[in-house]
Amino acid sequence: MTGFSKREVLFGTLLAASARPARARVGESTSLAGLMPQAAPGRFDASIASLETYQTPDWFRDAKFGIWSHWGPQAVPGQGDWYARNLYIPGHPHYDHHVKTYGHPSAFGYKDIIPLWKAERFDPEALMARYAAAGAKYFVSMGVHHDNFDLWNSKHHRWNAAQMGPKRDIVGAWQAAAKRHGLRFGVSEHLGASYCWWYPNHQFDQFWTSGKMGVDYDGADPKFVDLYHDNRTEPYRGNGQTWYTTNPKFQRHWFDRITDLIDNYQPDLLYSDGGIPFGEVGRAMVAHLYNRKAGRGGRTEAVYAHKSMSGEFLPKAAVQDVERGVLEGINPLPWQTDTSNGDWFYNRNDKFKTTREVLSMLADIVAKNGNLLLNIVQHPDGSLSPQSEELLTGLTAWMKVNAEAIHGTRPWRLYGEGPTVAKAGHFAESGNYTADDVRFTTKGGALYAILLGWPQGESAIKALGSQALPGARIERIDLLGGPKLRFAQGADALRLALPAGDPTVLPVLRIRGRGFS
Numbered sequence: 413m414t415g416f417s418k419r420e421v422l423f424g425t426l427l428a429a430s431a432r433p434a435r436a437r438v439g440e441s442t443s444l445a446g447l448m449p450q451a452a453p454g455r456f457d458a459s460i461a462s463l464e465t466y467q468t469p470d471w472f473r474d475a476k477f478g479i480w481s482h483w484g485p486q487a488v489p490g491q492g493d494w495y496a497r498n499l500y501i502p503g504h505p506h507y508d509h510h511v512k513t514y515g516h517p518s519a520f521g522y523k524d525i526i527p528l529w530k531a532e533r534f535d536p537e538a539l540m541a542r543y544a545a546a547g548a549k550y551f552v553s554m555g556v557h558h559d560n561f562d563l564w565n566s567k568h569h570r571w572n573a574a575q576m577g578p579k580r581d582i583v584g585a586w587q588a589a590a591k592r593h594g595l596r597f598g599v600s601e602h603l604g605a606s607y608c609w610w611y612p613n614h615q616f617d618q619f620w621t622s623g624k625m626g627v628d629y630d631g632a633d634p635k636f637v638d639l640y641h642d643n644r645t646e647p648y649r650g651n652g653q654t655w656y657t658t659n660p661k662f663q664r665h666w667f668d669r670i671t672d673l674i675d676n677y678q679p680d681l682l683y684s685d686g687g688i689p690f691g692e693v694g695r696a697m698v699a700h701l702y703n704r705k706a707g708r709g710g711r712t713e714a715v716y717a718h719k720s721m722s723g724e725f726l727p728k729a730a731v732q733d734v735e736r737g738v739l740e741g742i743n744p745l746p747w748q749t750d751t752s753n754g755d756w757f758y759n760r761n762d763k764f765k766t767t768r769e770v771l772s773m774l775a776d777i778v779a780k781n782g783n784l785l786l787n788i789v790q791h792p793d794g795s796l797s798p799q800s801e802e803l804l805t806g807l808t809a810w811m812k813v814n815a816e817a818i819h820g821t822r823p824w825r826l827y828g829e830g831p832t833v834a835k836a837g838h839f840a841e842s843g844n845y846t847a848d849d850v851r852f853t854t855k856g857g858a859l860y861a862i863l864l865g866w867p868q869g870e871s872a873i874k875a876l877g878s879q880a881l882p883g884a885r886i887e888r889i890d891l892l893g894g895p896k897l898r899f900a901q902g903a904d905a906l907r908l909a910l911p912a913g914d915p916t917v918l919p920v921l922r923i924r925g926r927g928f929s
Contacts, residue, residue, distance in 0.1 A: 455706060456703050468731060468745070476549065482752060490758055502619040517629045518616075537589050543595070547811035553599050561577075608654040611648060656689050678705065685719075694724065733785075740836035749784050750786075754800075768918065772843060779823060823853065824859060848865075860920055864918055
């Protein structure tokens with residue numbers, strides 16, 4: 413993912429400041445001649461005007477909830493996200509763990525982690541059944557992370573899961589399971605940032621206390637240049653700079669790899685970890701995706717999710733994604749939050765989200781015209797962490813009763829009310845919600861009020877008082893999974909009392925009447 417701590421910023425900045433001068437590469441060229449790729453023929457092309465005719469397909473607007481497998485070799489050490497990069501940064505906890513557990517990265521680097529990822533307990537069929545039961549309507553597989561390791565049988569790259577590690581087409585296995593369980597299928601690509609992000613592997617140890625000061629890391633070995641890249645001129649400094657390379661050679665390399673992924677697996681959704689990479693090259697890839705999934709009248713069934721950071725941000729041309737955060741209020745265009753129930757890769761020391769936290773986020777996001785894409789943390793062997801198992805059990809129980817308030821809904825005139833307002837923007841997850849916080853959705857003439865906690869006494873919903881709804885009439889209120897409720901609509905609020913319930917469960921009211929839905 414694109415998040416980074418202050419400590420990572422410091423280490424990245426220090427590393428770049430002390431980097432060896434780049435060595436010239438014989439014959440290397442940055443000329444665009446012959447490198448500009450072309451999209452598959454169809455309605456869309458690489459122009460902004462063409463892409464901004466895009467309309468989000470109904471399946472995505474109706475789905476509301478997807479599950480992501482943000483999983484790969486970086487899960488092996490059990491230290492969390494960005495391990496492939498941070499193991500090469502002296503002073504970082506990942507470097508300390510790596511040296512202690514595996515040895516110095518001059519001899520044992522990331523290339524040697526890959527064979528340790530065997531995925532021996534990976535059962536996509538059983539996992540997909542659990543995800544579908546938990547309410548997911550689409551599933552997203554990691555395609556390639558910043559570690560430059562493809563999880564499919566890539567024809568452009570030997571470092572892939574079909575040939576190494578699990579020796580299995582992970583993307584293909586996920587795709588087949590999603591299809592059997594009726595889920596839309598997506599893939600994520602983080603390759604665009606890899607050419608700059610992974611610069612530290614080219615460096616050398618700078619700490620005299622290591623006993624290896626000045627010794628090159630294994631990324632400097634030309635035998636492994638196809639894994640570690642040969643970009644020595646654009647180091648990512650950990651401060652948002654050089655997230656994407658400006659070198660046309662690497663941009664074309666990215667285009668060929670990602671279009672191979674698109675052509676072989678025909679994903680309904682593709683996620684990039686940033687804005688649209690590389691200008692016209694990235695837009696050609698988006699057009700390629702859309703044209704490959706063209707339906708009647710040329711309207712595409714594909715979704716491309718991108719962020720308002722780095723690269724090119726075109727919210728009319730693709731779906732906006734917010735990493736570990738939300739948007740403010742009801743957005744006129746469908747959008748998506750991506751987050752995880754823990755760290756992005758398995759972290760044995762991690763803190764995990766509870767079922768109530770995830771459901772509160774889901775309700776807030778859906779009420780604002782968004783979708784939630786939730787990573788469910790997996791162990792390196794492919795099994796689920798106990799916390800992930802517990803979360804799925806809780807989601808399944810809640811969705812069995814309350815899914816009608818989520819799937820296929822649309823926002824109401826207000827997204828909600830209450831004392832808690834989630835902070836808008838990337839990396840800003842917040843919200844200690846209470847029973848006084850309410851989120852609204854609508855479907856089929858009904859208004860749904862999702863309470864973000866189980867009230868212990870009378871509830872008062874101000875947005876449903878007669879002054880807020882002049883001329884409207886509430887005729888019936890049902891507690892989903894429970895009884896019809898008695899209520900009183902006063903001028904200032906709708907008042908009602910719920911039966912006693914589990915304080916960790918979010919109750920949902922189905923409200924019917926006239927003049928308000």
